[in-house]
Amino acid sequence: MVTKVMQIILSPVLALIVGVFFLGLARKIMARIHWRYGPPLIQPVIDMIRLFYQKGVSHGRMFDLGIILSLAGSIVVVLFLPFGLIAPLSNSGGLLVILYIMLLAPLGMALSGGEGANPNISIGISRKLILSLGYEVPLLLVLLAVMTRYKTISIMEVVNAQQSTSWSIISFPLFLSGLSYFLILPAILGIRPFDVSSAPQEISSGPMAEYGGKYLALATIEHAFVMFISIALFVNLFLGGAANPIIFFVKMLVVFVLGLFIHAVFPRFRIEQAIKYLWKWPTLLAFLGLIMTLAIGS
Amino acid sequence: MSLEILLIIAFGGAVLTYLMGKASDKARDSFAVIISLVLIAFVACLYGKSVEKTFYFGFFGLGLVLRLNMLSWFFAIAISSLGALCTIFSLSYMKGRERTDFYYLMMLVVNAAMLGIVLAGDLISFYIFWEIMSWSAFLLISYNRGPALAAGMKYIIMSVIGSVCFLVGMLSLYVSFDTLNISQIAPAISSASGGHILFILTAFGIAFGIKNAILPFHTWLPDAHSEAPAPFSAVLSGILIKMGTYGFLLVFYVIVGLKLFLGLGSGIFSYHSILCFLGAVTIIIPTFIAMMQTDAKRLLAWSTVGQAGYIILGIAFGTNLALAGGIFHFFNHALFKALLFLAVGAVEFRTGTRDLDSLGGLARKMPVVFIGALVGICALIGVPLTGGFVSKWLIYKTLILEGSGFLAFFALAGTWGTILYSYKLIHNVFLGQLLEKHKTIEKAPFSMQLPVVLLSVSILLFGILPGIPLKVINAIGTSFGFETLNVTLWGITSESGTLNTINIFSAFLVAAIIVWIVFRLGAKSVSVPQEDSYAAGAHTPVDKYHYTVEFYNPLYRMIKPFLRDVIDEFYYLIASSVRSLAGSVRRIYSGDVGYYVMYIILFLAFLIFVQLKWKPW
Numbered sequence: 001m002v003t004k005v006m007q008i009i010l011s012p013v014l015a016l017i018v019g020v021f022f023l024g025l026a027r028k029i030m031a032r033i034h035w036r037y038g039p040p041l042i043q044p045v046i047d048m049i050r051l052f053y054q055k056g057v058s059h060g061r062m063f064d065l066g067i068i069l070s071l072a073g074s075i076v077v078v079l080f081l082p083f084g085l086i087a088p089l090s091n092s093g094g095l096l097v098i099l100y101i102m103l104l105a106p107l108g109m110a111l112s113g114g115e116g117a118n119p120n121i122s123i124g125i126s127r128k129l130i131l132s133l134g135y136e137v138p139l140l141l142v143l144l145a146v147m148t149r150y151k152t153i154s155i156m157e158v159v160n161a162q163q164s165t166s167w168s169i170i171s172f173p174l175f176l177s178g179l180s181y182f183l184i185l186p187a188i189l190g191i192r193p194f195d196v197s198s199a200p201q202e203i204s205s206g207p208m209a210e211y212g213g214k215y216l217a218l219a220t221i222e223h224a225f226v227m228f229i230s231i232a233l234f235v236n237l238f239l240g241g242a243a244n245p246i247i248f249f250v251k252m253l254v255v256f257v258l259g260l261f262i263h264a265v266f267p268r269f270r271i272e273q274a275i276k277y278l279w280k281w282p283t284l285l286a287f288l289g290l291i292m293t294l295a296i297g298s
Numbered sequence: 299m300s301l302e303i304l305l306i307i308a309f310g311g312a313v314l315t316y317l318m319g320k321a322s323d324k325a326r327d328s329f330a331v332i333i334s335l336v337l338i339a340f341v342a343c344l345y346g347k348s349v350e351k352t353f354y355f356g357f358f359g360l361g362l363v364l365r366l367n368m369l370s371w372f373f374a375i376a377i378s379s380l381g382a383l384c385t386i387f388s389l390s391y392m393k394g395r396e397r398t399d400f401y402y403l404m405m406l407v408v409n410a411a412m413l414g415i416v417l418a419g420d421l422i423s424f425y426i427f428w429e430i431m432s433w434s435a436f437l438l439i440s441y442n443r444g445p446a447l448a449a450g451m452k453y454i455i456m457s458v459i460g461s462v463c464f465l466v467g468m469l470s471l472y473v474s475f476d477t478l479n480i481s482q483i484a485p486a487i488s489s490a491s492g493g494h495i496l497f498i499l500t501a502f503g504i505a506f507g508i509k510n511a512i513l514p515f516h517t518w519l520p521d522a523h524s525e526a527p528a529p530f531s532a533v534l535s536g537i538l539i540k541m542g543t544y545g546f547l548l549v550f551y552v553i554v555g556l557k558l559f560l561g562l563g564s565g566i567f568s569y570h571s572i573l574c575f576l577g578a579v580t581i582i583i584p585t586f587i588a589m590m591q592t593d594a595k596r597l598l599a600w601s602t603v604g605q606a607g608y609i610i611l612g613i614a615f616g617t618n619l620a621l622a623g624g625i626f627h628f629f630n631h632a633l634f635k636a637l638l639f640l641a642v643g644a645v646e647f648r649t650g651t652r653d654l655d656s657l658g659g660l661a662r663k664m665p666v667v668f669i670g671a672l673v674g675i676c677a678l679i680g681v682p683l684t685g686g687f688v689s690k691w692l693i694y695k696t697l698i699l700e701g702s703g704f705l706a707f708f709a710l711a712g713t714w715g716t717i718l719y720s721y722k723l724i725h726n727v728f729l730g731q732l733l734e735k736h737k738t739i740e741k742a743p744f745s746m747q748l749p750v751v752l753l754s755v756s757i758l759l760f761g762i763l764p765g766i767p768l769k770v771i772n773a774i775g776t777s778f779g780f781e782t783l784n785v786t787l788w789g790i791t792s793e794s795g796t797l798n799t800i801n802i803f804s805a806f807l808v809a810a811i812i813v814w815i816v817f818r819l820g821a822k823s824v825s826v827p828q829e830d831s832y833a834a835g836a837h838t839p840v841d842k843y844h845y846t847v848e849f850y851n852p853l854y855r856m857i858k859p860f861l862r863d864v865i866d867e868f869y870y871l872i873a874s875s876v877r878s879l880a881g882s883v884r885r886i887y888s889g890d891v892g893y894y895v896m897y898i899i900l901f902l903a904f905l906i907f908v909q910l911k912w913k914p915w
Binding site: 008012052053054055056057058059060062064067068069071072073075076079089094096097099100101103104107110111114115117119122123125126127129130132133136137140141144145147148151152153213214215217218270271272275276290293294297 | 659661662672676679680681682687691694695698699701703704706707710711714715717718721724725729730731796797801802805806809810812813814816817819820821822823824825826844845846849850851852853855856
């Protein structure tokens with residue numbers, strides 16, 4: 001009981017630390033690729049603390065509630081995701097629940113942004129939702145392939161099965177699905193070439209256009225969580241999870257840095273181009289993965 | 299407390315309401331509400347009872363039978379509750395309209411007829427109530443005249459085709475088994491050949507498929523739902539089309555039985571896999587069409603078609619989890635779709651429009667309706683802690699574990715499409731900039747808020763404690779011969795994955811409180827009018843900053859060419875060719891005696907020619 005409570009408290013805190021560390025690291029690595037020196041690693045923390053004490057602007061009740069809803073949703077997802085073997089709630093519904101609670105984050109942001117009544121926000125949200133429809137198609141095929149392969153909807157059992165055999169990413173036919181997941185990872189994270197919804201130069205950061213002060217701080221935390229969740233999901237499903245948090249963190253770091261290299265060198269897609277890309281190669285790979293999984297299973 | 303009294307109250311109450319309306323509007327309104335509340339209480343008292351009663355009225359020696367079991371009770375309670383809520387909603391919605399007596403009469407008759415359908419114990423009474431329901435629904439759909447007449451006509455033509463199929467199926471059963479009593483057909487049917495069962499299932503499948511609006515029989519629904527008065531749209535979408543679902547359950551699992559139903563055909567060409575496939579297609583295509591609608595009720599109508607796909611998929615898949623998911627989704631859909639139609643109806647009542655391009659910012663003016671709509675779309679999407687999540691979870695889980703990955707993919711992908719159109723609904727109507735002309739509108743009247751609040755509360759209640767309805771659904775599944783599910787008050791326990799909604803709920807509650815505390819600890823924010831910060835204090839033109847028109851434009855451009863309603867166009871082609879054929883036939887009967895004389899002479903000449911040439915006589 002006590003360990004369970006400890007885990008419930010510990011896992012969101014760990015996730016937050018990892019997520020914020022990734023934000024700082026991203027700026028540093030990006031800077032080095034651009035031949036700059038870059039800000040210190042803890043710059044996001046400094047920014048957040050500063051923003052937290054700055055006066056912000058609110059546009060109504062839903063504007064506040066939306067961001068709370070979004071952040072709370074992300075925290076709940078973290079409780080369901082195994083981090084190493086820390087997974088306090090993973091037996092309360094499995095992958096399907098994770099998939100659905102992951103909805104709360106964009107939905108909350110969209111509701112909060114909608115109340116802001118800024119054209120840039122509306123455009124940003126519209127793009128964000130279209131993009132999510134774009135990457136959900138391959139993502140769902142990938143997740144279905146994994147669940148069908150291991151005949152379970154519990155993420156913990158997927159991890160355990162990989163611990164006893166081999167990682168899914170190097171097993172046939174799930175390597176197709178794993179590859180597909182990696183190809184859509186930048187879209188899930190909303191980084192270049194898929195940063196259409198937050199495009200700072202075009203639509204003033206889209207959904208975040210009206211945020212200032214603590215709203216911006218909370219939105220940054222939310223971003224850190226999303227970063228953690230999408231990479232941790234990949235590590236759990238395809239890289240075999242891990243027996244302890246440290247190895248898990250190392251695996252996450254490798255995936256993150258690889259994703260960052262793509263982010264650093266690619267220009268931004270237009271939304272139609274993004275959808276065309278997402279519904280072509282990643283979907284094809286994921287589709288093949290699912291078909292082969294079904295064929296082997298039966 | 300017997301079933302015939304229930305039906306007498308239901309039908310008699312409807313007529314009495316009409317008569318009262320001739321004397322006083324107030325008395326009629328309160329009487330209509332009282333009647334519908336009495337019906338709820340009556341049905342609630344019948345919980346858990348199992349009755350079968352035969353009345354002989356000498357109709358070709360066929361007994362008219364009423365019966366009650368868990369399945370019919372579950373539908374009856376849904377019918378009576380939704381009927382009452384929509385009647386309450388009508389009080390202010392219909393105020394000052396013409397022909398209100400007639401409206402209430404029809405509303406209560408539809409309810410009574412639906413109660414009759416679920417309580418019918420033989421196919422003749424089922425058919426009689428079915429027809430009463432279809433025709434009174436037609437009168438209500440075309441209540442507004444104008445385009446509503448065309449919508450009603452489309453509905454009734456398709457309904458009549460469905461009824462004919464029903465009659466064919468019924469007669470075929472009668473010829474082989476010499477009875478129409480459901481509980482007598484059920485044991486006898488195992489002697490029937492596979493081809494005969496397939497024929498019966500297809501006939502009934504078309505009849506119920508039209509009512510339930512599965513592809514390719516869906517074309518009446520979008521017009522009918524959007525043109526009907528809002529409270530009746532809620533009944534129509536929430537419960538009336540679900541009579542098709544009831545019919546499917548009755549024919550598949552009560553009459554034909556589980557084993558015969560699943561054993562019909564083999565592999566992917568079996569009856570139930572084809573129906574599953576139709577269900578999956580019904581989920582995906584209407585969902586994408588719904589995204590492109592600009593009329594709020596039309597959007598919801600297409601969404602109804604899509605959600606009906608989940609119900610069919612669950613019912614046709616034929617495992618205990620899927621069946622529970624399908625029936626539970628019927629119940630959830632009744633709640634949340636009625637809620638959404640009522641919310642849109644309240645907006646229409648206050649603003650006079652339901653055009654998604656010319657609304658906005660109403661969350662400030664109608665907070666209760668906004669929260670109701672928000673809960674409604676959350677349940678529609680299937681966000682955890684609403685009922686919609688649990689039913690979809692059940693369906694997905696069984697699809698995945700039974701190895702039907704692609705059906706699961708269709709079902710899941712439909713959900714993401716659902717997010718797009720439901721966010722569009724909430725964004726375009728309630729969020730964003732409030733239009734200048736709407737600055738003075740008042741909040742919705744109490745009789746509109748009450749049903750909205752009650753429906754929202756029950757959606758959340760059944761989402762957090764899904765065990766309450768699942769207990770009843772489990773009993774239904776068991777009576778069909780399925781294994782019992784391990785249902786607890788807050789979810790389902792099984793080896794291959796457990797659902798525990800109370801854990802999700804408490805985790806979410808604690809997380810939200812912590813985030814809220816952190817939020818409060820930060821520097822206080824100033825409340826600023828929306829236009830202020832966007833234009834940085836400069837003058838902004840009125841009504842220019844709510845970007846709603848063609849909300850998903852990039853996506854529209856990509857998918858529009860693929861989403862013509864080909865089936866509807868095909869039906870219209872048939873209709874127009876029948877009309878032109880009838881037109882040319884009519885030209886023969888010109889009414890001029892001279893022509894008739896000419897036909898006779900020509901015919902005689904033809905006969906003489908034949909006789910001279912070939913001498914056949």
